[in-house]
Amino acid sequence: MHPNEELITKFYTAFQSKDGNTMASSYHPEAEFSDPVFQNLKGKEVGAMWLMLVERGQNLSIRFSNVKADETNGSADWEADYSFSKTGRMVYNKIHAEFTFQDGKIKTHKDRFSLWKWAGMAMGPVGSLLGWLPTIQNKIRKEAMTGLAMYMKRKKIS
Template sequence: MKELIETFYTALNNRDANTMISCYHEDIIFIDPAFGELKSDRAKNMWRMLCKNGKDLKIAFSQVEADENTGKAHWEAWYTFSKTGRPVHNKIDAQFEFMDGKIIKHIDHFSLHRWASQAMGWKGNLLGGTGFFKKKLIQQTNRMLDKFIASRS
């Protein structure tokens, strides 16, 4: 399963959403601070959207560990936040659960406050640690995902 995680992140660095999605189980559950919980096709389409829109996305991964049931990795992403043009360096710890040789659950943990401070400057620094900000961000990212999905139809 360690190779599955490595394949997933190598594909992300190459912005190859199809290979990433091939690592996911049909019933994938993805959770992170920016999108909340996404299931199945919504989770897969999030990666399609991020790979398509992440023109300058670069990632590095390390500390990959896995057995037959669970895994974890540390990964870092560098990109320009499109709404502000500000550079972001996000540090993420991922947890995985596996079923039928695929990733069935993927949880990314990162400091939303740190991310918001980089992506949005002083406003993100001021508000990025609040529940209000997290709720609004999840609403906004999911609306963006809805538009992306609608454009694929």
């Protein structure tokens, strides 16, 4: 197994165990992360997001597969089941992740999934009907980023 495949496997195994510290330590200090909710995170924001998500993740269950990597690029597929903390509704999210590496760490990480489908599960009928609208998606993003900023302030992550 390539060392970067081992790194991705270690990352998702830590996610399964809700070990946010190991997840955060998998990233390069200048890491960048983006997904449909958390867009353009940089540096310490990346690790803080995972710390926050595993801390808040009620009945979180993670599965991963198709881990592939070479010296510069990697990918994996992963699935998450959890209760969305704001509504208590169950979410099943299927994600494709793409990575780049530098100095034995994850340098960039991009997750892809349908925000509209996610909104329908997390927010119910309103999310299903309106989750495709840019105004609704931007509200979801703004709330997530506000939550991350508050978490980082409370945990003194800067």
